[in-house]
Amino acid sequence: MKKLVLGILLGIFFCIGGATFAMEQQPVAFIVQDYTGEMENADYKLFKQVTRWAYRFPYFEIKEFEDVAEASKMLSAPTLGKNDLQKAMDVAKVDILVLVRVYDLEEEMDHRMCSFENGPLVRVRAEADLVVYRRDKDKILVDNVREGGTYDLGNYEKPAETIKWRLCDLVNTMEDRELIR
Numbered sequence: 256m257k258k259l260v261l262g263i264l265l266g267i268f269f270c271i272g273g274a275t276f277a278m279e280q281q282p283v284a285f286i287v288q289d290y291t292g293e294m295e296n297a298d299y300k301l302f303k304q305v306t307r308w309a310y311r312f313p314y315f316e317i318k319e320f321e322d323v324a325e326a327s328k329m330l331s332a333p334t335l336g337k338n339d340l341q342k343a344m345d346v347a348k349v350d351i352l353v354l355v356r357v358y359d360l361e362e363e364m365d366h367r368m369c370s371f372e373n374g375p376l377v378r379v380r381a382e383a384d385l386v387v388y389r390r391d392k393d394k395i396l397v398d399n400v401r402e403g404g405t406y407d408l409g410n411y412e413k414p415a416e417t418i419k420w421r422l423c424d425l426v427n428t429m430e431d432r433e434l435i436r
Contacts, residue, residue, distance in 0.1 A: 284349040298415040309426035358382040381414035
């Protein structure tokens with residue numbers, strides 16, 4: 256009797272598991288355009304990480320680098336319209352587009368100004384344009400990140416982290432999910 260019940264449960268498990276992987280994945284173009292020339296691989300990974308949180312396997316497939324190189328070239332114009340996004344999506348053969356344009360990731364010590372209580376100060380500036388477009392919802396979300404200031408050393412958010420969390424808010428808003436922070 257136990258073997259029969261175990262066999263039925265295993266059969267159900269494999270049927271459900273097989274159905275999950277038989278689902279068609281929606282392709283997502285993840286494009287990061289670095290206009291600073293100073294962006295590091297770690298920064299790229301931060302941006303991709305929050306995109307993967309919203310567009311997870313097995314339901315979505317993230318395309319990047321060579322798979323979306325032609326679309327990235329098409330999206331290098333200073334201003335983009337809905338038609339530009341749709342054409343780039345057609346070229347990349349994707350349903351969702353996540354575009355991150357990084358203009359500034361400045362983080363430098365300001366030796367001229369100094370707080371006697373807390374030591375040196377750090378000047379921080381994060382500038383980026385974030386675009387998420389989902390074709391099936393016909394919805395475009397844009398966020399222009401322009402944040403900066405002078406903070407005590409050790410008491411500031413790195414510019415890449417600022418952009419990461421703003422991108423996280425944008426993709427979660429697109430997917431009607433709760434904002435993380």
